Amino acid sequence: MTLMTGIGAAPAGSARPARKSGRRWLPYLLLLPGTLWLVVFFFGPMLTLGAASLWDPAGSLQTGYAQTLSFGNYVDAVRDAGPQLLRSFWYAAIATLIGVIIGYPLAYAIALKAGRWKYLLLVAVVAPMFTSFLVRTLAWKTILSDNGALVGLLRDIGILGADGRLLATPIAVVLGLTYNFLPFLVLPLYASLERLDRRLLEAAGDLYASPARSFVKITLPLSMPGLVAGTLLFFIPAVGDYINAELLGNPNTYMVGNVIDSAFLVRLDYPHGAALSFALMFLILIIVMVYLFRSGTDEVV
Amino acid sequence: MRNRSQPPLSPEAAALLSFTRSSLSRRTLMRGALASGALAVSGSALVACGTKGAAQTEDTCVSEDLSGTEKTLTVSNWPQYIDVDEKDESKRPSLIAFEQKSGIAVSYTEDINDNNEFFGKVQNQLTACQPTDRDVIVLTDWMTARMIRLGWFQKLDTAKMPNFQKNLLPSLKGRPFDKNTEYAVPWQSGLAGLAFNGNVAKEIRTVDELLTRPDLKGKVTALTEMRDTMGLILLSNGHDPSNFTKAQFDDAINKLQKAVDAGQIRRFTGNDYAPELAKGDIAACIGWSGDIIQLGLEDEKIQFVAPDAGVMLFSDNSSIPNKASHKANAEQFLDYYYDPAVAAELAAYVNYICPVAGAKEAMEKIDPDLAANPLIFPDDALLGKAKVFKALTEAEEREYESAFQKVIGA
Structure with a gap:
C-alpha cells in the first residue's frame, strides 16, 4: 500500500486529477483476477461442499437431497471413518519424520556443501516432478515387486522372511508418501539454509563452539522457518493422499482419502463424503495452528 | 518511502495474526465481523437449498438429432x-x-x-x-x-x-x-471367474480355495466390482446371485471379511490386476475372462478357471x-x-x-x-453355469455397496 500511494503521490504536483483518480482503481483492478479466481475456484466449491455436508442423508441422487442442516452427518462420517482418519494422520506423521531425516541433510548438503554441483543436485530433486504423480507411484510397484531385486536382496540378508513382502504393506504406503512429497520439504529448507550467514558459523567456531553446538544454536534456529514450511507442505497433502494407499497398500492400509473417494464416486453418499472432507479440513487446520503456535514462527519462509 | 523491518501485511493476515496474539483491536474485530458476515450471507443463500432429483424423462429432456446434416x-x-x-x-x-x-x-x-x-x-x-x-x-x-x-x-x-x-x-x-x-x-x-499363475501356484478350482488356501496367503486379489466379487462368493455358498436374500448377502460379506482380516486378500483391484498376475506378485485372483485369455497368449501357465459353482456373466x-x-x-x-x-x-x-x-x-x-x-463363443455347459447379478433398486444398491466398500477398506 505504501508503494502504491507513493507512486500516486509523485505526479500530484503536475495537476492531472483525472489520471490520479484513475490510478486509485489500479490496485483493485490488479487484485481482480486473483479475487475472481478465489471466488470461483475456492469460495464457491467450499460453500457448495459445506452445503452438501448438511444435506439430509436420507436423500439420494435420484430423489434429490433436501437441506435439513443435519449436523449429525459429521458425527456419523467421522465415526465410520475413524480408523482410516487416525491412520492418515499416523502415516503422514511417520512419513514427515522420515522426510525430515532424509531431507534436512540433503538440503543442508545442497545449500552449503555442494559447491558447483548445487544446481545439478537441485534439478535432481525437482526432476521427478516433471513426470506424473501416478506414474512415479506405479514405478514403486515395480521396484517393490515380490519377485523384484530389492525384495530378493532383503530376503537373502534376512531382513524380510522367506515369504516376506513390501508391496501391499504399510511400509510401502509410508515409503510412497515419503518419496512423493520429499521435494516439497527439501525446497523450502534449501531456500532458508542457503540464506544462512556463514560468518555466524565462523564466529561460533572462533568462540570455541563445537560444530554440534553451533548447529543447534545457529543453523537449526535460522532454518526453522524453512523447516516449518517444508514439514507443512509435506504433511498436509500426505494426510489427504489416497493414491499411495490405493496402489501400494492393502485393504487394511486405506486412508481417509480413499473413504472420501468411495463416498463420492462409488457409494454416492454425498452428505457424508462432504462432511468427512470438511472434518478432515478442520482437523488439519487445528493441527497446523497448534504446530505454528508451538514452533513460534509467524514468518514462514 | 518508509523503511520497515517487516513487509506490510494484508489486513486479513494482520487481523489473523493479531487474533492469535490475543490483542484484538476494535477495528480488526469490526473487519473480521464484516468479512464473516459477508461470508455467512452468501453461504446461507447456498445452504438454504438442497438439490432436485437427478432423474430425467423424455418430456423433461428432449434431444435433437442432427445426423441428417452432420456426418x-x-x-x-x-x-x-x-x-x-x-x-x-x-x-x-x-x-x-x-x-x-x-x-x-x-x-x-x-x-x-x-x-x-x-x-x-x-x-x-x-x-x-x-x-x-x-x-x-x-x-x-x-x-x-x-x-x-x-x-x-x-x-x-x-x-x-x-x-x-x-x-x-x-x-x-x-x-x-x-x-x-x-x-x-x-x-x-465377459465372464468373471478365477485365474491363477501356474508359475507360482498350484491350480485353483474354487472360490473357497482362493479365500482360504494357506499357500496363497497375501497373494490373492479380488475385484472392486461388487457384483463380480460378491456374485462369485454367493455362488460358492450355493446361493443364486440373480435372486438372493439380505441374509445370504450378509453371509457372503462375512466370508469375504474373514479372508481380508486373515491377510489372505492382498488388494481389491480394477483392471490393474493383470500386470501383477503376469509378474507373479499375485498367484491367484478373481478376474475377467478376456484379460486372462490375453495374458494366456503370452504365458500359457496363466489360466482362467470357471468354478463348478458358477461364474458371473x-x-x-x-x-x-x-x-x-x-x-x-x-x-x-x-x-x-x-x-x-x-x-x-x-x-x-x-x-x-x-x-x-x-x-x-x-x-x-x-x-x-x-x-x-x-x-x-461359450458352449451351453459354460453358459448354464453363468449367472447375472440381480437388478438392484437405488436403496439396495447403496446398502450393498456400502457394506462391500467397508470390507474392502474404504
Missing part, C-alpha cells in the same frame, strides 16, 4: 476394446471400414476406465440435461441400469437396426433393466446419452458391429464373449482356434 459421430469406449492394425496401432480396421462405407467421420476415444469415475465425469451434465459431447458411451450392465433408471439415455429406433434385431444373442434380449431392448446394445460380454453396453445430437449415425454405427463378419473381426482382437449370433461361423474363417475357444 459425424463421437464414441467413448474402454481401452483395448476395439481391433487395431497389427502394424500401426493407431489404425482401427473395422472402424475405418465403417467410415468408408457410411461416410460418417467417427471420433473414437478410449476415455472410460472405470464405471464410477465415468459416472462422476458426466453426472452434472446429464442431471442438468446438457450435452456430454458424446454420442455413444459404453458402460457395464449395472451402470447402464442406473442410467436407464435415471432416464439419461435416448430410446433407440431399433427398426433402423436390422442386424441388431436379427443377431443379438437371445440370452441378452429383454434383460431386467432394459425389458424392451431399446436402450442398451451389448458391445461385448456381465456385458458392457453401448447407449446414447441425452442431448447426443447424432442418434441416427450412432444407430448405424452400432448396427454395423452386429454384422457377423465385423463382429468376428472385433472378437478376434478383444477376446471377450461376442454377443452376436453367427459370428462364430464368421470367426472360423479368420481363426479356427479362437472360434473353438469356449470363453469367446
Whole structure:
C-alpha cells in the first residue's frame, strides 16, 4: 500500500486529477483476477461442499437431497471413518519424520556443501516432478515387486522372511508418501539454509563452539522457518493422499482419502463424503495452528 | 518511502495474526465481523437449498438429432476394446471400414476406465440435461441400469437396426433393466471367474480355495466390482446371485471379511490386476475372462478357471446419452458391429464373449482356434453355469455397496 500511494503521490504536483483518480482503481483492478479466481475456484466449491455436508442423508441422487442442516452427518462420517482418519494422520506423521531425516541433510548438503554441483543436485530433486504423480507411484510397484531385486536382496540378508513382502504393506504406503512429497520439504529448507550467514558459523567456531553446538544454536534456529514450511507442505497433502494407499497398500492400509473417494464416486453418499472432507479440513487446520503456535514462527519462509 | 523491518501485511493476515496474539483491536474485530458476515450471507443463500432429483424423462429432456446434416459421430469406449492394425496401432480396421462405407467421420476415444469415475465425469451434465459431447458411451450392465433408471439415455429406433434385431444373442434380449431392448446394445460380454499363475501356484478350482488356501496367503486379489466379487462368493455358498436374500448377502460379506482380516486378500483391484498376475506378485485372483485369455497368449501357465459353482456373466453396453445430437449415425454405427463378419473381426482382437449370433461361423474363417475357444463363443455347459447379478433398486444398491466398500477398506 505504501508503494502504491507513493507512486500516486509523485505526479500530484503536475495537476492531472483525472489520471490520479484513475490510478486509485489500479490496485483493485490488479487484485481482480486473483479475487475472481478465489471466488470461483475456492469460495464457491467450499460453500457448495459445506452445503452438501448438511444435506439430509436420507436423500439420494435420484430423489434429490433436501437441506435439513443435519449436523449429525459429521458425527456419523467421522465415526465410520475413524480408523482410516487416525491412520492418515499416523502415516503422514511417520512419513514427515522420515522426510525430515532424509531431507534436512540433503538440503543442508545442497545449500552449503555442494559447491558447483548445487544446481545439478537441485534439478535432481525437482526432476521427478516433471513426470506424473501416478506414474512415479506405479514405478514403486515395480521396484517393490515380490519377485523384484530389492525384495530378493532383503530376503537373502534376512531382513524380510522367506515369504516376506513390501508391496501391499504399510511400509510401502509410508515409503510412497515419503518419496512423493520429499521435494516439497527439501525446497523450502534449501531456500532458508542457503540464506544462512556463514560468518555466524565462523564466529561460533572462533568462540570455541563445537560444530554440534553451533548447529543447534545457529543453523537449526535460522532454518526453522524453512523447516516449518517444508514439514507443512509435506504433511498436509500426505494426510489427504489416497493414491499411495490405493496402489501400494492393502485393504487394511486405506486412508481417509480413499473413504472420501468411495463416498463420492462409488457409494454416492454425498452428505457424508462432504462432511468427512470438511472434518478432515478442520482437523488439519487445528493441527497446523497448534504446530505454528508451538514452533513460534509467524514468518514462514 | 518508509523503511520497515517487516513487509506490510494484508489486513486479513494482520487481523489473523493479531487474533492469535490475543490483542484484538476494535477495528480488526469490526473487519473480521464484516468479512464473516459477508461470508455467512452468501453461504446461507447456498445452504438454504438442497438439490432436485437427478432423474430425467423424455418430456423433461428432449434431444435433437442432427445426423441428417452432420456426418459425424463421437464414441467413448474402454481401452483395448476395439481391433487395431497389427502394424500401426493407431489404425482401427473395422472402424475405418465403417467410415468408408457410411461416410460418417467417427471420433473414437478410449476415455472410460472405470464405471464410477465415468459416472462422476458426466453426472452434472446429464442431471442438468446438457450435452456430454458424446454420442455413444459404453458402460457395464449395472451402470447402464442406473442410467436407464435415471432416464439419461435416448430410446433407440431399433427398426433402423436390422442386424441388431436379427443377431443379438437371445440370452441378452429383454434383460431386467432394459425389458424392451431399446436402450442398451451389448458391445461385448465377459465372464468373471478365477485365474491363477501356474508359475507360482498350484491350480485353483474354487472360490473357497482362493479365500482360504494357506499357500496363497497375501497373494490373492479380488475385484472392486461388487457384483463380480460378491456374485462369485454367493455362488460358492450355493446361493443364486440373480435372486438372493439380505441374509445370504450378509453371509457372503462375512466370508469375504474373514479372508481380508486373515491377510489372505492382498488388494481389491480394477483392471490393474493383470500386470501383477503376469509378474507373479499375485498367484491367484478373481478376474475377467478376456484379460486372462490375453495374458494366456503370452504365458500359457496363466489360466482362467470357471468354478463348478458358477461364474458371473456381465456385458458392457453401448447407449446414447441425452442431448447426443447424432442418434441416427450412432444407430448405424452400432448396427454395423452386429454384422457377423465385423463382429468376428472385433472378437478376434478383444477376446471377450461376442454377443452376436453367427459370428462364430464368421470367426472360423479368420481363426479356427479362437472360434473353438469356449470363453469367446461359450458352449451351453459354460453358459448354464453363468449367472447375472440381480437388478438392484437405488436403496439396495447403496446398502450393498456400502457394506462391500467397508470390507474392502474404504
